[in-house]
Amino acid sequence: MMKKTLSALALSLAMSVSAQSAMAEPVKNIVLVHGAFADGSGWGPVASALDKAGYKVSIVQEPQTSLADDVAATRRILAQQKGRSLLVGHSYGGMIISDAGNDPSVAGLVYIAAFQPDAGESLLSLASKIPSANKSIVETPDHYLYLKPERFQADFAADLPKKETDMMARSQVMPAAAAFGTPAGKPAWQTKPSWAIVATQDRTINPELERYMAKRAHSDTVEIKGSHAIFASQPDKVAAVIERAAQSLTQ
DSSP, rough: OOHHHHHHHHHHHHHHHHHHHEEEEEEEEEEEOTTTTGGGGHHHHHHHHHHHHHHHEEOEEEEOOHHHHHHHHHHHHHTTTTEEEEEEEEETTTHHHHHHHHHHTTTEEEEEEEEOTTTTTHHHHHHHHHHOSSSOOEEESSSSSEEEEEEEEEHHOTSHHHHHHHHHHOOOOOHHHHHOOOOOOSOOTTTSSSSEETTOOOSSSSSHHHHHHHHHHHHHEEEEETTHHHHSSHHHHHHHHHHHHHHTTTO
């Protein structure tokens, strides 16, 4: 009987040590979620920097047909990872990661010039609190949204070359208007660590709104001079914040 008790105790201790070891493993999976009026290819420079640093980077190409569809697309990518992930969202992508981040595999969240909703808030209700300088978003007859191509550089990516922003304007992803009006559920930032980048020259989300949301979420916040498309105009600085977040989750 004593031998069986000791064996059971030894097995229990071994399992406990194994579980603690698994929890201590560094976060090496980075999942990037783009926002409205852009697509996953915009993450290219950030992804390259993180690749060089030894991270496994995945990029969600969400359909933007509804907030629920976009959350499902993100969870689909999370399910392909081995181990814990750091979830990163830009702009409307912040709405997505706040929900998808509740997945048990997500260790933390990084908001890049992004919305950080509380329960019951929509993108539209947040944007109305502190309006942005961008007045160039138009709704199509079938209720999708786009940013006027002639205003794309000025209102979305003023610190990128016009040749690049012209292509971004041509290839912009049109989100369903209903996605912007969908209220958020309980956000993952309430229970998981988060980081935020405020783009100080943002014309699509008011920088003051970004500061308000980050402070409310108790996010570790960095301010970077740049436009709303800061992920493309300042990729090394954005990648550095993401890497710092990932490293802190290993401690």
